[in-house]
Amino acid sequence: MLAGSYDSIMIPVLSRFKLVSGRLRGLRLIHTHPKGDKLDHDDMADLALLRLDSVTACTMNNKGYPLFLDTAYILPPENDASQSEFGYLEDSDPYNQKTDYPLFIEALDDEIQRKTKQMHISKDGEYAVLTGVFKSKEECDINLDELEELVRSAGVNIIARVPQVKKEIHPKYVAGPGKLREAVIKALMTGAEYIIFDNSLSPSQSRAVSEFTELKILDRTQLILDIFARRAKSNEGKIRVELAQLKYILPRLGAKDDSLSRLTGGIGGRGPGETKLEIDKRRINDRIAFLNDKLKKAEQARDIQRARREKNSIPVVSIIGYTNAGKSTLLNSLTKSDVYADNLLFATLDTSSKRIRFPKERDVIVTDTVGFIRDLPANLAGAFKSTLEELHNADMFLHVVDISDKHFKKHIKSVEKVLEEMDLQEKERIIVFNKIDKLIDEKLDEIRKEYSDAVYISAFKRASFDDMLNKIGYYFFKEGIEGFND
Numbered sequence: 001m002l003a004g005s006y007d008s009i010m011i012p013v014l015s016r017f018k019l020v021s022g023r024l025r026g027l028r029l030i031h032t033h034p035k036g037d038k039l040d041h042d043d044m045a046d047l048a049l050l051r052l053d054s055v056t057a058c059t060m061n062n063k064g065y066p067l068f069l070d071t072a073y074i075l076p077p078e079n080d081a082s083q084s085e086f087g088y089l090e091d092s093d094p095y096n097q098k099t100d101y102p103l104f105i106e107a108l109d110d111e112i113q114r115k116t117k118q119m120h121i122s123k124d125g126e127y128a129v130l131t132g133v134f135k136s137k138e139e140c141d142i143n144l145d146e147l148e149e150l151v152r153s154a155g156v157n158i159i160a161r162v163p164q165v166k167k168e169i170h171p172k173y174v175a176g177p178g179k180l181r182e183a184v185i186k187a188l189m190t191g192a193e194y195i196i197f198d199n200s201l202s203p204s205q206s207r208a209v210s211e212f213t214e215l216k217i218l219d220r221t222q223l224i225l226d227i228f229a230r231r232a233k234s235n236e237g238k239i240r241v242e243l244a245q246l247k248y249i250l251p252r253l254g255a256k257d258d259s260l261s262r263l264t265g266g267i268g269g270r271g272p273g274e275t276k277l278e279i280d281k282r283r284i285n286d287r288i289a290f291l292n293d294k295l296k297k298a299e300q301a302r303d304i305q306r307a308r309r310e311k312n313s314i315p316v317v318s319i320i321g322y323t324n325a326g327k328s329t330l331l332n333s334l335t336k337s338d339v340y341a342d343n344l345l346f347a348t349l350d351t352s353s354k355r356i357r358f359p360k361e362r363d364v365i366v367t368d369t370v371g372f373i374r375d376l377p378a379n380l381a382g383a384f385k386s387t388l389e390e391l392h393n394a395d396m397f398l399h400v401v402d403i404s405d406k407h408f409k410k411h412i413k414s415v416e417k418v419l420e421e422m423d424l425q426e427k428e429r430i431i432v433f434n435k436i437d438k439l440i441d442e443k444l445d446e447i448r449k450e451y452s453d454a455v456y457i458s459a460f461k462r463a464s465f466d467d468m469l470n471k472i473g474y475y476f477f478k479e480g481i482e483g484f485n486d
């Protein structure tokens with residue numbers, strides 16, 4: 001029971017009635033409209049955003065007796081977007097209600113659950129609605145395609161995109177409140193647990209959006225962190241990821257415990273360490289200090305290792321390139337080894353080094369690296385400095401490019417930008433166009449004309465490596481690879 005003023009009531013946080021995706025809240029709102037209007041825009045917003053079982057406005061006559069009941073409820077989701085989202089009860093006489101309410105809602109809830117499940121292609125896993133604000137339609141498509149790959153790599157399914165093309169971002173909510181509301185409703189309607197922003201959310205935006213909805217909110221940085229957290233294998237890699245996660249969370253800690261648990265949860269609760277609800281800033285700071293200390297020790301160990309390798313003066317070739325270009329696959333076929341490669345972004349997070357032997361027993365060390373990505377969030381760029389710093393020790397880069405990706409030119413640019421930022425642009429470099437098996441001949445010829453210096457391979461087929469190996473051989477030993485594959 002809530003008492004409001006003449007023209008509004010405040011609905012408190014409904015944490016006692018947990019929101020379960022693809023279901024109704026188990027709560028109906030019946031309230032008076034002293035002014036005599038029927039259900040208005042705000043009522044419908046509450047119905048959708050709070051996912052109430054139903055909302056009823058009761059108008060009254062001038063003596064204060066109930067006159068008319070106007071009741072709306074959420075309809076089960078339809079694949080047809082033009083379908084209405086709400087239904088209305090005919091039952092409007094306050095003194096003669098005919099609806100068996102519990103029965104009606106139970107049936108509706110079942111139907112919503114059934115229809116929501118039908119919309120989910122895969123039975124397992126969680127679903128996300130993607131959103132973001134983009135300067136142009138083109139930027140929107142490219143970024144959302146990539147975000148979709150990232151989300152998929154994090155093991156989450158995508159149910160819808162609700163983007164906004166607009167020059168300016170909304171200072172508080174990033175997307176305009178109307179757009180955010182649309183995304184939230186879409187998520188609730190489709191049983192999605194997440195709303196994922198392509199934009200980076202500042203701490204205050206992150207808090208504002210988390211207060212707007214009970215759904216889990218992630219931005220691109222968090223998503224990448226989450227993927228990193230899953231994949232990091234080495235001691236140092238794990239420390240760096242956890243540090244980046246903690247530093248990300250710290251300024252976002254709000255007053256509300258509830259949003260805190262959602263912020264720190266990450267996907268499937270893979271937040272940093274064992275930190276859950278009870279974390280506070282002090283404990284996070286303690287943990288950061290502890291990890292920094294551990295990191296220093298790990299770095300010292302690595303420097304010793306590296307110094308040892310440098311003494312050997314064996315040429316080092318580093319395989320670099322955009323994420324998912326096929327770097328690890330190439331390393332595997334090149335060195336007949338078994339480094340983890342998968343059709344996921346950031347499959348590789350720790351560098352691995354392998355040797356290949358050129359004729360006359362000359363060795364070359366080949367290293368695999370973490371994939372590049374555009375606008376790597378600043379705190380992450382730092383986190384992976386160690387991985388990329390090894391690039392300074394390389395004598396040559398193989399810049400692997402997935403030419404079957406329609407955005408491959410953009411990927412080349414992103415990689416070159418990172419090289420420039422790291423002052424590595426002068427290093428010897430071979431552009432290796434990979435996945436030629438996925439292209440038709442005409443398209444391949446076209447690209448060959450444009451990039452005549454590049455070599456063309458399929459990382460699956462060693463037979464396609466001759467050109468590349470010859471180039472490497474000539475660069476280091478002034479000699480090709482005649483007899484290399486014998």
Ligand SMILES: Nc1nc2c(ncn2[C@@H]2O[C@H](COP(=O)(O)OP(=O)(O)OP(=O)(O)O)[C@@H](O)[C@H]2O)c(=O)[nH]1
Pocket residue numbers: 321322323324325326327328329330340341342343344345346347348349369370371372434435436437438457458459460461
């Ligand atoms: N068709 C085709 N697929 C390839 C080729 N090379 C790699 N792939 C596939 O591309 C996907 C990515 O390969 P990875 O080797 O993991 O890519 P990566 O560059 O190491 O990716 P990250 O470590 O995530 O940055 C895998 O599914 C590979 O099987 C190729 O020549 N042809």
Ligand SMILES: [Mg+2]
Pocket residue numbers: 327328329340341346347348368369371
């Ligand atoms: Mg890899």
